Amino acid sequence: xxxxxxxxxxxxxxxxxxxxxxxLYDAIYLGNITCRLYEANLLEHLGDLRDAIATVKAHGLKxxxxxxxxxxxxxxxxxxxxxxxxxxxxxxxxxxxxxxxLKIVHEAHPxxxxxxxxxxxxxxxxxxxxxxxFGAVRITPNYELSLEEIGQIHRQVGLPMELLVHGxxxxxxxxxxxxxxxxxxxxxxxxxxxxxxxxxxxxxxAMKSVGKGVLSGKDVCMLEHLPRLVGEGNTRFRIExxxxxxxxxxxxxRVYREALERAFAGTDGVExxxxxxxxxxxxxxxxxxxxxxRSGMEYLGVRPDAVASALRRPVxxxxxxxxxxxxx
Amino acid sequence: MIELLAPAGNVAMVTxxxxxxxxxxxxGPRGWSRRRDAFEMDDATVRxxxxxxxxxxxxxxxxFNTNMQSKEIPDLLRRxxxxxxxxxxxxxMTDIGAIEVVHRYFPGLTIHASIGANILxxxxxxFYREIGVSQVVADxxxxxxxxxxxxxQLDVGIEILIHAxxxxxxxxxxxxxxxxxxxxxxxxxxxxxxKGSPNRGGLDYRVCLEAWQLYSGDIKLEDHVALxxxxxxxxxxxxxxxxxxxxCLKVQGRxxxxxxxxxxxxxxxxxxxxxxxxxxxxxxxxxxxxxRLAMIQADRDAQRSKGTQTLLEEARIPVxxxxxx
Numbered sequence: 094x095x096x097x098x099x100x101x102x103x104x105x106x107x108x109x110x111x112x113x114x115x116x117l118y119d120a121i122y123l124g125n126i127t128c129r130l131y132e133a134n135l136l137e138h139l140g141d142l143r144d145a146i147a148t149v150k151a152h153g154l155k156x157x158x159x160x161x162x163x164x165x166x167x168x169x170x171x172x173x174x175x176x177x178x179x180x181x182x183x184x185x186x187x188x189x190x191x192x193x194x195l196k197i198v199h200e201a202h203p204x205x206x207x208x209x210x211x212x213x214x215x216x217x218x219x220x221x222x223x224x225x226x227f228g229a230v231r232i233t234p235n236y237e238l239s240l241e242e243i244g245q246i247h248r249q250v251g252l253p254m255e256l257l258v259h260g261x262x263x264x265x266x267x268x269x270x271x272x273x274x275x276x277x278x279x280x281x282x283x284x285x286x287x288x289x290x291x292x293x294x295x296x297x298x299a300m301k302s303v304g305k306g307v308l309s310g311k312d313v314c315m316l317e318h319l320p321r322l323v324g325e326g327n328t329r330f331r332i333e334x335x336x337x338x339x340x341x342x343x344x345x346x347r348v349y350r351e352a353l354e355r356a357f358a359g360t361d362g363v364e365x366x367x368x369x370x371x372x373x374x375x376x377x378x379x380x381x382x383x384x385x386x387r388s389g390m391e392y393l394g395v396r397p398d399a400v401a402s403a404l405r406r407p408v409x410x411x412x413x414x415x416x417x418x419x420x421x
Numbered sequence: 422m423i424e425l426l427a428p429a430g431n432v433a434m435v436t437x438x439x440x441x442x443x444x445x446x447x448x449g450p451r452g453w454s455r456r457r458d459a460f461e462m463d464d465a466t467v468r469x470x471x472x473x474x475x476x477x478x479x480x481x482x483x484x485f486n487t488n489m490q491s492k493e494i495p496d497l498l499r500r501x502x503x504x505x506x507x508x509x510x511x512x513x514m515t516d517i518g519a520i521e522v523v524h525r526y527f528p529g530l531t532i533h534a535s536i537g538a539n540i541l542x543x544x545x546x547x548f549y550r551e552i553g554v555s556q557v558v559a560d561x562x563x564x565x566x567x568x569x570x571x572x573x574q575l576d577v578g579i580e581i582l583i584h585a586x587x588x589x590x591x592x593x594x595x596x597x598x599x600x601x602x603x604x605x606x607x608x609x610x611x612x613x614x615x616k617g618s619p620n621r622g623g624l625d626y627r628v629c630l631e632a633w634q635l636y637s638g639d640i641k642l643e644d645h646v647a648l649x650x651x652x653x654x655x656x657x658x659x660x661x662x663x664x665x666x667x668x669c670l671k672v673q674g675r676x677x678x679x680x681x682x683x684x685x686x687x688x689x690x691x692x693x694x695x696x697x698x699x700x701x702x703x704x705x706x707x708x709x710x711x712x713r714l715a716m717i718q719a720d721r722d723a724q725r726s727k728g729t730q731t732l733l734e735e736a737r738i739p740v741x742x743x744x745x746x
Contacts, residue, residue, distance in 0.1 A: 163591050166542045166567055192517070193544025196551070212594055214539075214620070216488035219518025223552060235488065237596050237618060245491045264597045265590035265629075268562050269649050279642070293633040293646060296737075298601055302635070307590065309600060376638075388617070388740065389600035 097357050098328045100349055101255075102342060103159065103335040106133035107141045110148060113339040117346030118332075120155035122188055124175070125335065126162040126210070127266060127306035132284040136160065137171065139178045146182040159188040160198075162212040162266045162306075173197060180205060186230070189213065199228040206230045208255065211263060216242075218249035231255055231329060236262050239386040244325050253329050256322060258315040259345055259371070260333030261301050261308035262382050262389065270304040292377065298390075299377045303336050309389065311380040314371060316348065317363050317394050318384070319356040341374050423663050423670060423693060426482075426580065427686045430460030430675035435470045437683035439477035442690030446474050447482040447513055449675070450500060452612035454484040455515075455537055457624035460675040464500075468507045480510035485523075486535035487622035488516050490613065498526055505530060514538075515593065515620075517552060524553025531555055536582065537620060539593035542567075546575050556580060556668065561587050565658060569665055578668035583655045584685060585673040586725070589629045589648035595619075598626040604740045617736075626736035627729050652722065656714055659689075660696050660705055677724055684717050 100118055104110045105125035115121060123145050125131040135142040135158075142158065149156040158179035161168055176198050179187050187205060189195045190212035198207060208231040209215060209224050215234045224232065233255040234243050247254045272286040279286070287304035299310030313333075315322060322330075332349055334342040348367045355362065371379065380390045387393065427443035429435040438446050448454075448470050451461040462470065467483060474481040483504045489497060501512065501523055511531035514520045515538050524532055534540055534549045534557040541560050549557060556578030559568055572579060588595065599618040606614045615621035630650055635643040655662070662670065670693070672685055692710055699705055 163539070163541055163594060165563075166570060169542060169544060191541065191545065192548040193542045193546070196548045197544050214488060214516075214593060216490070216620075217494060217516055217518040218491040219494050219522050220516055221518070223517050223521050227548075235596075235620075237488075237599060237620060242490055249491065262600075264600050265595035267590045267649075269589065271589075271646065271648060275643070289637045291642075292636045294636055295631045295633050298628070298631070300597065300600075300633075307595075307597060383596075383599065383603070386603075386605055388603040389596065 098330060098353055100330050100332065100346065100353060101157070102332045102346065105131055105335055106135055107145055108133060109339065110145050114343045115149070115152050115154060117343065117350045118154060120157055120185070121149045122157045122159045123149070124159040126159055126190060126212070128270065128304055129168065130284050132288060136175045139175060142175060142178050143182045146179065146184050150183060155185040156183070157186045157188055157208060158184045159210065160190060160194055162190040162210070163268065164191050164194060169197065173201065176202065195224065195227050203228070209233065211236050212266065215246070218246045221246050221250040221252060225250060225252060233257070233331070237383045240321070240325065240384045241386070247326060254327060255329040255331055256315070256327055257313055257333055257382065258319070258322070258330045259349060260312055261336060262313045262333065263306065264300060264309055265307040267305045267307070272302070272304050290376070301336060308336060309380065309382070310377040311390055312371070312375040313382040314375070314379040314392070315381065315384065316352055316367060316371065319352050320361065323356045344370050345374055422697065424668060425686065425689055425693060426669050426671040428673055428675040428682065429470060430456070431462070432466055432469055432473065433679045434675070434682050435473050437679050438686050439474055439479050441683050441687040443479055443686050445480040445482060445510070446470065447484050449484040450504070452608055452610070452614055452622060453487055453489070453500070454622060455486050455535070455619050456675050457616070458608070458614065464503060467504060471507050471509060475508060482511040482513050482533065483509045484513040484535065485519065486513045486515045486537050488537070488620045489519060494519060494522055498522065501527060520549070520554060521552045533580065534558060536560070537593040539591050541591070543571055543574055546571060546577055550575070550577055558582065558671065560591060561585060561653070562591065565661060568667070572665055572667070580669040580671045581655070581662055581667050582673060583659060583670045583689065586650055586652050589650055593620060597628050601628050602626055602736045602740065624732065626732045628733070628736055630729050631733060652718070654714060654718065656710060657707060659692060663693065663696060676728060677721065681717070681720055681724065685721070688713060688717055
């Protein structure tokens with residue numbers, strides 16, 4: 094029987110790939126979308142990319158090759174080569190965030206399945222229709238969209254929508270890595286700088302920094318909303334682990350694998366041990382992103398106590414989670 | 422001749438910009454452009470702005486440059502029909518679906534891809550050309566070399582921002598502001614407003630300008646991290662941009678006071694005219710222009726700094742606790 098859903102994640106380099114237990118996932122996105130200098134980025138090391146595709150496929154998983162979120166002209170020749178390697182090595186699809194790259198890939202490899210990434214800014218069904226004509230077979234809508242808006246695009250266009258169900262949500266991409274300013278002071282060079290677990294904080298605000306990329310400080314968590322996502326016809330789910338450890342990749346993946354199997358079986362319930370795992374890995378806290386039409390750092394759950402307990406605060410004291418900074 | 426494109430957040434600003442030599446003006450219909458609604462216009466005001474611009478020999482573009490919702494596309498087409506009927510000379514747009522649809526229904530309308538489209542490379546330009554765009558705003562981070570390559574390779578009009586701020590992130594690829602505060606409201610006409618999300622037409626709280634501290638785990642590494650966000654004016658580049666054949670120089674600032682916008686437009690009008698008429702065999706001396714710009718810049722920086730402080734304070738207020746603006 095064919096599995097009714099796909100759970101996937103992201104890995105930037107061979108080191109992370111070899112250190113990770115991939116058994117909880119159905120597909121892996123290969124490459125780092127933020128920076129060409131990211132440690133051994135598979136998009137820049139094409140021999141490694143071939144090995145990575147082979148490794149993923151040897152595990153019986155689908156191999157997807159991602160691409161840069163903000164490529165300038167000088168990125169394009171190498172990126173075109175990476176896409177060609179993806180095709181030669183048998184990648185099952187490529188992910189594209191830039192519309193120029195979409196055009197290049199579609200023209201060079203007609204018929205190649207293209208997944209449109211979150212930085213491509215798909216906000217409307219009309220936009221998704223345009224991308225369909227350029228070979229898009231799957232779309233990650235812009236992260237700002239609510240579930241209601243995503244549902245409308247899905248129903249109107251008929252393409253599967255890929256949803257970030259857990260992990261740090263991309264918030265922005267820059268051409269400038271401010272961490273480079275600290276090389277001397279920290280005695281550390283690129284590409285090691287962004288390998289630290291770095292957070293920009295001010296009061297109860299926090300964002301994770303990966304150099305040129307900015308991610309949410311809190312982990313998006315849709316665990317208790319999976320039955321709704323499934324009920325609305327969603328089948329492609331991503332756990333964003335690009336800046337996380339192999340342990341995170343394994344343990345959070347295990348929670349969602351079990352939870353999705355239960356949701357697709359129509360069985361209700363969230364295990365306490367799942368919350369324990371997610372709380373342990375969420376260093377700043379949990380949020381729902383923009384799925385409910387609210388500020389991205391808010392958490393709206395039917396079990397807010399599960400989130401509040403992560404902070405060892407009594408639920409009764411946390412009537413307004415955001416205002417009280419309770420979901421840190 | 423290169424076009425000077427000026428912002429206008431109200432009728433007085435349209436009048437001031439036209440009087441001071443703008444070749445074209447852009448305005449935003451309420452709820453549909455990348456500014457807070459205080460600097461947008463109702464339909465009657467857009468119509469009046471078109472009249473003033475045309476009487477002064479200038480063009481007027483209407484900015485529909487939000488990433489709107491799917492359900493809003495029919496309303497977008499109705500609004501576009503209205504403004505085309507008023508005589509609007511072009512539309513500034515971001516959403517690729519909206520661009521394709523508007524181009525299909527109004528094939529004679531000039532569509533400009535907004536800064537929010539974040540057009541970064543020549544293949545991007547080709548993509549937007551294919552769906553109906555004839556002029557693009559270059560991203561603020563592009564180099565002169567990249568712009569030159571674009572002009573040489575592609576038959577497309579290029580607009581360059583000459584008086585604005587570099588954001589830390591690429592414009593259009595940032596949702597830091599709504600991550601921290603997003604307030605959804607509906608205006609009297611039933612238009613959804615997304616206060617806090619610049620991509621969706623609301624104001625930007627500029628949270629990137631917060632005095633961030635940098636931590637690794639629980640260890641504070643740096644007490645004050647300033648994410649790069651500099652004003653730029655490209656003064657020394659303007660002669661090169663004109664020589665390069667760039668189509669349009671664009672000034673931002675619908676939120677500034679009317680006299681400041683007037684001063685900015687007059688400065689660039691005078692500069693462009695002086696450069697275009699000076700003998701090409703002689704060196705063009707920019708020093709006096711630098712002195713004059715410094716005075717405008719001080720006023721502009723003060724207004725922007727005050728605005729940033731207000732926005733950051735507002736971003737900390739719980740949603741629902743303040744009346745929507």
